[in-house]
Amino acid sequence: MASRTSETVTGPRSEDALPSSTASAVKIVIVGGFGVGKTTLVRSVSEIRPLTTEETMTQASVSVDDLEGVERKRMTTVAMDFGRISIDDEMVLYVFGTPGQQRFWFLWNGLFEGSLGAVVLVDTRRLEASFDVLGRLEEAHTPFVVAVNAFDEAPTYSEAELRQALDLPDAVPLLHCDARSRESSKEVLLALMRYLYALATRTETAQTS
Amino acid sequence: MTPDEEWDEGSPERLYVLTGGRSGSEDVGLDLVTLIVTRTPPQIGMQPEHQQILRVCESPLSVVEISAHLRLPVSIVTVLLADLLAEDRVEARAPAPSLPDIDIIKAVIHGLQNL
DSSP states (O other): OOOOGGGGGSSOGGGOOTTOOOOEEEEEEEEETTTHHHHHHHHOSSSOEEEEEEEEEEEEEEEOOTTTTTTEEEEEEEEEEEEEOOOOOEEEEEEEEESOOOOOOOOOOGTTTTTTTEEEEEEEEGGEEEHHHHHHHHTTTOOOOEEEEOOOOOOOHHHHHHHHHHTTTTTSEEEEOOOOOHHHHHHHHHHHHHHHHHHHHHHHHHHHO | OHHHSSSSSSSSHHHHHHTTTTOOHHHHHOTTEEEEEEEOOOTTTTTTTHHHHHHSSSSSHHHHHHHHTTTOOOHHHHHHHHHHHHHTTTEEEEEOOOOHHHHHHHHHHHHHHHH
C-alpha cells in the first residue's frame, strides 16, 4: 500500500456537512451478536453513508503454561459502524453498532459513557448471544429496549416466551422490527426514546413529590 | 520503497510515530461524539495528519467521524486533537449531558419523527 498523503483523505461529502450551528451531539448504541443486523439498522436510519472506525487493541493474555507469568500481547482489530441523523440545527444524533460478545466489551468504555441508551438487537435463532449483553447493560444502568430482528427462517415466539427466555422485566420494551426497513428501524429508535422519556418523567415526578 | 510501505498501515509502530510516542491515555476530555471545528486553516510544515484534521473539520465533525475519514484509531486521533486544541487551532463542542434531560429527549423524538 502506498503511503498516504493528505490528498487521499477526502473527508465528508459537501452535502453531508453539518451546519456550523451544530452545538452538540448525542448517541445511541445498537448492540448485538454477529450477523444480527446492527449494520443494516444503522444504514437504514443514517443520513450519511455509514462509516467505520477501527480500533487496534493490544490485549494482554496470560498463558496458563507460562510459569513466569509473562504476559503475551495479542493484537485485535475491531470495527465499529456508525451513522448519523440530524435532529435540528443545533443537535446531531450518532447511532453506533457494536458487537455484544464479552471479548469486545473493551470497546464499550467510551461508547456507553454519555449515551442516551441502547438497543439490544436480537435474533431468535441465537437468543443466548444476548444474555451477556443484557446483564452487562443492567449492571451499568444503561437504559435499553430489546428489538427482535425479523429473519424469515427464524422461529417465532410469543412475547411472554421471549421475556422469559431473556429474563426481561415487563418494564423493558420489547418489539419486533425489520432492520432493512427505514420506517421499522426508526420505530425502534423511537421506542427507545419514548422509554427514556417515560423514565425521565418518572424520575422528575419522584424528585418533586 | 518508502518507510511507509514497509509496515502495516495500522501497525503499532506507525501509530507510535504519528503521535510522537504518546499513547492516547492522556485525558483531554474528548468523547467519540465531541464535535470538532477548525479555527485556523492548515499551514505548510504542519504534520500531515494535523493538516488533514483541519481540512475535514471545516464543518463540525465528530471525533469518531474524523477517525473514520482519516482511517486512524480514535485513540490516535484523540492525541492529534489534543495538539490542535493546545494550539487553539480547533474548537471542541462537548456532547450533550448524559443525564436524562427531557428537552433533549423531546428534541430527538421530534427529529426522528421527521426522518
